[in-house]
Amino acid sequence: MIVNQAALANVYVGLSAVFNAAFQVAPEPWYTRLAMTVPSTGRSMDYKFILDYPGMREWVGDRVIRSLEGKNWIVENRDYEITIGVERNDIEDDQLGLYNPLVSQMALEAKLHPNRLIADLIKAGGGTVCYDGQFFFDVDHPVGDGTASNFDSGASTAWYLFDVSRPVKPFIFQLRKPVELTRMDQPDDEHVFMRKQYRFGVDGRYAAAYGLWQLAYKSTNTLSASSYAAARAAMMSIANADGRKLGVTPNLLVVPPSLEATARELLNADIIIGDPTAGGAKTNVWRGSADLLVVPELAN
Numbered sequence: 226m227i228v229n230q231a232a233l234a235n236v237y238v239g240l241s242a243v244f245n246a247a248f249q250v251a252p253e254p255w256y257t258r259l260a261m262t263v264p265s266t267g268r269s270m271d272y273k274f275i276l277d278y279p280g281m282r283e284w285v286g287d288r289v290i291r292s293l294e295g296k297n298w299i300v301e302n303r304d305y306e307i308t309i310g311v312e313r314n315d316i317e318d319d320q321l322g323l324y325n326p327l328v329s330q331m332a333l334e335a336k337l338h339p340n341r342l343i344a345d346l347i348k349a350g351g352g353t354v355c356y357d358g359q360f361f362f363d364v365d366h367p368v369g370d371g372t373a374s375n376f377d378s379g380a381s382t383a384w385y386l387f388d389v390s391r392p393v394k395p396f397i398f399q400l401r402k403p404v405e406l407t408r409m410d411q412p413d414d415e416h417v418f419m420r421k422q423y424r425f426g427v428d429g430r431y432a433a434a435y436g437l438w439q440l441a442y443k444s445t446n447t448l449s450a451s452s453y454a455a456a457r458a459a460m461m462s463i464a465n466a467d468g469r470k471l472g473v474t475p476n477l478l479v480v481p482p483s484l485e486a487t488a489r490e491l492l493n494a495d496i497i498i499g500d501p502t503a504g505g506a507k508t509n510v511w512r513g514s515a516d517l518l519v520v521p522e523l524a525n
Contacts (some may be wrong), residue, residue: 231425233410236316240425244406245324247332254336254517256343258389258477260396261436269301271400272356272434289386293333296355300434302401305338307331308426311381314424328406328425335427342433342515344522347385347479350443351376355435360401362443369466375438377456379446382525384488385479386456386515388440395441397434403427439463439471448480448487450497478515488517 263270309327314320346353350361357366365372387395410423442460446452460473480488490497497509 227228227449228313228469232316236311236321236423237406237410237425239321239327240324241406242483243328244332244396246426247329248336251336254340255343255520256339256396256398256433257396258342258478259387260339260398260433261392261394261401262398265302265399265401265431267401269299272298272300272301272397292485299431300397300399302399302430302432304428304430305404306426306428307377308424308425310422315423332426333407336344337430339431339433340520341399341522344398345521346433346435347520350441351437355356355438357405357438359438361435361438361441363438365441366438368464369468371503373439373463374464375448376461377442377444377446377452377459379452381445381447382481382483383443383445384448384481384484386444386453386460386475387443387477387479388460388473388475389477390474391440393437393440396426396439397432397436399432399434401430403434439473442445448484448491450491450509453491476515477518479518479520479523480494481525482519482521483524484516485519488519492517506508 232472270444293378309324311321311324314334315323324404349365350362355361359366362376364376364378366375389395394455404427406421406425407429408425410425414423439460440454444456446455448499457475460475463473464470478488478492491511492507492515493512494509494513496506
């Protein structure tokens, strides 16, 4: 193949077709279940609207105005990229098919990358602050004149419970610019001159951040019917600053692969086999109480 501007344009069209096809057939990412996607039009966004969790009240006298003055929860967008080099000799020798699997893998990575960002937030939640200045998973989130906990400390593998039934989610995925395939393939480019290589890359701008801690719960106690029941009860007892229960309804259990079998039994079995000295097998009252999401990115 003669490498000229027309040929390079065809190369880009061909690689774009491979990328787009692979992106479309790639598995749907799981992060959309845990994070609300928010379009962004600038460098950052302020989410102070989630800092208060007001409830409806009887209107007696003047309205009670919830002021957000002086509060902020700013999330800045970040740039992400994957770039490959295509050898000029491979174009001349009609060997572009060698790059199709690599471009397909780039599409898969680009589509699923937000999964990793949200998984990183989950794993770091016990040591990273959220909007109220406390760790996202903590035992003393300030609520009114008191505190509330969304963390049960133990010595076992961590598992998580979420309420994902609401418009506002436990996490935020802020989208400034969707991923797209771009190119640097001008014949007079210095990189081409020095290395006989054209560059093609995927890039996007977005960010992931913590949303409402009230909709999330972490436990490092052994996953069992009793610890699961305790987590549900703790979440459903959370109130707002006025003391009104928020009506949290946990409906998604998230576990790493090592807890998949235990979680499936807890949520799907009709009978749970217990300690024979404590009555043995009994009806599983938690069957169907939540969906299960097994997250490979949470594996140790």
